[in-house]
Amino acid sequence: MAHPDVADLVARSNRLGADPRNTNYAGGNTSAKGTDLDPVTGQDVELCWVKGSGGDLGTLTAAGLAVLRLDRVRALVGVYPGVEREDEMVAAFDYCLHGKGGAAPSIDTAMHALVDAEHVDHLHPDSGIALATAADGEALTAECFGDRVVWVPWRRPGFQLGLDIAEIARAHPDAIGCVLGGHGITAWGATSAECEARSLEIIRTAERFIAERTERLAAQGEHPFGPVRPGHEALEEPERRARAARLAPLIRGLASTDAPQVGHFTDSDVVLDFLAREKLAPLAALGTSCPDHFLRTKVKPLVLDLPADATLNEVEARLRELHEAYRADYRAYYERHAGPATPPMRGADPAIVLVPGVGMFSFGKNKQTARVAGEFYVNAVNVMRGAEALSTYAPIEESEKFRIEYWALEEAKLARMPRPKALATRVALVTGAGSGIGKAIAERLAAEGACVVVADVNLEGAQAVAEGLGGPDVAVAVRADVTSEEEIAALVDAAALAFGGVDLVVNNAGLSISKPLLETSVADWDLQHDVMARGSFLVAREAARAMIAQRMGGDIVYIASKNAVFAGPNNVAYSATKADQAHQVRLLAAELGEHGIRVNGINPDGVVRGSGIFAGGWGAQRAAVYGVPESELGQYYAGRTLLKREVLPEHVAAAVFALTGPDLPQTTGLHVPVDSGVAAAFLR
Incomplete structure (x- = not known):
């Protein structure tokens, strides 16, 4: 069970951090002082719980608090070597930890421990920093708050600032807090509720003070940022x-x-x-x-x-x-x-x-x-x-x-930050990513650190995948019909607005209709070529524009097929369009190499489980061609391979990562089979 002081501190922190008017993301810190049992001595010991380094108030939990013995932190005052060596005091906090100590103590720990109040908030509200950065901030603070809030001249965060604020709090017993020049605000109180109320009083009072001055300017036809410059207004x-x-x-x-x-x-x-x-x-x-x-x-x-x-x-x-x-x-x-x-x-x-x-x-x-x-x-x-x-x-x-x-x-x-993942900073765009192979590719790229644009004609499926990857800081969903030039241009624009551009494109969108030549209609032929041959061309062209503008190189990967080189029965339209995609790989690799853009292909075979294409009727058609039950089609494909292993969507995703990760930087124009070994589809 959490210590009651800790529970109150976390709740207060979350409330303050939930409102952006009070503090910015990961900015500021809060603390509480109290007693707890020392398991070694069996006696009560005074502790200070303070938000640890790098945490965010809005999402703070008890695990994000540093826990220090108050007597030991305050004893550091006696060994403090002066402002020129105050950085050494951060390491000294490690010797003040209680038990395992929780999170790493922040640079502001001294401010919380040394101020003689049970609860302390240090926040970065816009209104407070506006006062703190005004040229005559000290006088304005007095005008705004009277003696209730004290001005503290700028000092870099650290042990000396903690000493300064502690002394100011002692010298002004009626004060509820201070404005830190150039920096933010600090408030204190005897209870968690009092401290929170005082923090909000400082913030809201400063907001009203600024609003009144702004209204005065407006009444005079003026604006704090001056008049609008002709020609610089926002475009529609x-x-x-x-x-x-x-x-x-x-x-x-x-x-x-x-x-x-x-x-x-x-x-x-x-x-x-x-x-x-x-x-x-x-x-x-x-x-x-x-x-x-x-x-x-x-x-x-x-x-x-x-x-x-x-x-x-x-x-x-x-x-x-x-x-x-x-x-x-x-x-x-x-x-x-x-x-x-x-x-x-x-x-x-x-x-x-x-x-x-x-x-x-x-x-x-x-x-x-x-x-x-x-x-x-x-x-x-x-x-x-x-x-x-x-x-x-x-x-x-x-x-x-x-x-x-x-x-x-x-x-x-x-x-101390962890090493970045292999695809960190890379923006990936995957078509047909709402299910099957595309979904597996999107998941693998995101797991390797990429930001992912999940594109699919089924927006609901794409949204589910993007949400599963972690939401808009990791992935966004875009509805895109790859046969539409306008929608593909909009898709690449969406990648640019979401993540700044695009570095890695996977042409995966596809479908298939299995029919003998004499039963294949022009509509069957056109549909498959429009989605896969035309669609891949449109995506590659628009993505290449962005990559060339970035001057950061890039990767384009085509999910082609074993059928691009294998003459299988009753699928002339599908196999022909896959051969078209395969040759696009060679052509674009030759053309885009001068821009550092690598173009490679993957030739899967028989990806039945989880496949949108197979679930959409292709599986039943191919099962009929081979004379096996549809439920056994995956095993049938595996049985005709050299390795006798079924190919799954994650195997194709692994090949995408192999081609776009850090280990094959000199490879372009390559087709990688992911078919468990189909000798008739060997490229040479």
């Missing part, structure tokens, strides 16, 4: 989304110069309004302030300085110029502040790209990281708007940002 939604889809692969490729990234697109009203305003460029150049913000968004974004109606050619050329300038500027920033012990530069590409009239593109090592980076920049926009409504936005100094971005503790945190 259809045009805006179409332009975003065309630009996403290009921008993703630029943002992946140092390391591949996954993308996210945002065109919310708050973003579009900021991009249309006169103060966009100067405010964006100042960068974000709260450490949680700029650690995810980088020190500042890349901003396109062209109007919304500029041609795509003009935009592409200008983005490439701005990207080179951004990289040079970031390198100069690094060199201005780096010292002998500074970790190597991690990469000079932007994490946020702002395109007026269109929206915001954000990037990260996976979809969640990219999405959260965008959410953090929206937080930053809200902060800038609030600060400009109050006075002038004045974030912390660049040198302070650098100290945190290249903090040894941050570097150690990155080093």
